[in-house]
Ligand code: UDP
């Protein structure tokens with residue numbers, strides 16, 4: 001089983017839509033193995049977005065600082081989901097980074113529509129609802145950055161019989 005790190009960004013928490021989005025993941029059969037609300041520090045976001053995500057290196061200082069400020073507009077909810085090839089499938093459910101380009105049916109496409117340009121013109125990171133790990137290596141680093149081992153829970157869901165060998 002794979003694990004992926006999800007963060008509900010302040011725009012999702014402030015809009016009161018996290019329940020609807022959690023429902024999408026539950027409905028798809030992903031197991032929530034950790035979840036917490038926090039006000040992220042600049043340093044924690046720096047590690048997440050540059051140390052792990054290389055956003056500053058890829059996009060430059062202005063976009064990077066705007067994004068970190070936007071992530072501090074309110075509390076966020078961090079969550080770890082577990083499932084078969086979870087990282088890739090969750091990214092597919094989340095959709096493209098820029099809401100304008102995110103397909104209808106994806107989380108970013110259904111809950112947002114704005115552009116990089118509109119966000120940059122007001123000094124904000126593009127409000128796209130949710131973060132999800134981009135690949136397995138990023139997922140592993142992000143999970144250990146935001147959660148300690150004791151915060152990751154083990155339990156059985158009713159979906160599991162369908163992913164395990166039949167009992168004789
Ligand atoms: N971002 C932005 N403008 C950009 C690129 C990124 O505001 O031109 C923000 C956006 O919120 C995005 C986050 O920075 O989700 C991280 O960017 P990344 O390229 O890693 O995209 P993601 O993995 O979130 O799809």
Ligand code: MG
Pocket residue numbers: 053134
């Ligand atoms: Mg990314």
